[in-house]
Amino acid sequence: MSTTPRAHAPATARETERYHLDQLISAAEAEHGPITDEEIRALRERLHEAREKQAPGGVSTDRRPRATSSS
Numbered sequence: 001m002s003t004t005p006r007a008h009a010p011a012t013a014r015e016t017e018r019y020h021l022d023q024l025i026s027a028a029e030a031e032h033g034p035i036t037d038e039e040i041r042a043l044r045e046r047l048h049e050a051r052e053k054q055a056p057g058g059v060s061t062d063r064r065p066r067a068t069s070s071s
Contacts, residue, residue, distance in 0.1 A: 029035065
């Protein structure tokens with residue numbers, strides 16, 4: 001069974017997207033400094049809250065586990 005180029009298209013697109021995202025992160029960190037774990041946690045929480053507000057009927061479409069606070 002041979003694999004068609006079309007079957008690889010989504011994987012190639014994801015790889016390209018990750019490459020571009022890495023480039024954006026590197027540029028932002030060069031300009032503003034590295035992002036702390038606390039900043040990442042706070043931004044993930046904001047994203048989760050925004051998704052909850054946008055979901056119909058208040059049901060979250062985000063199936064990833066929520067980060068827990070260690071405080």
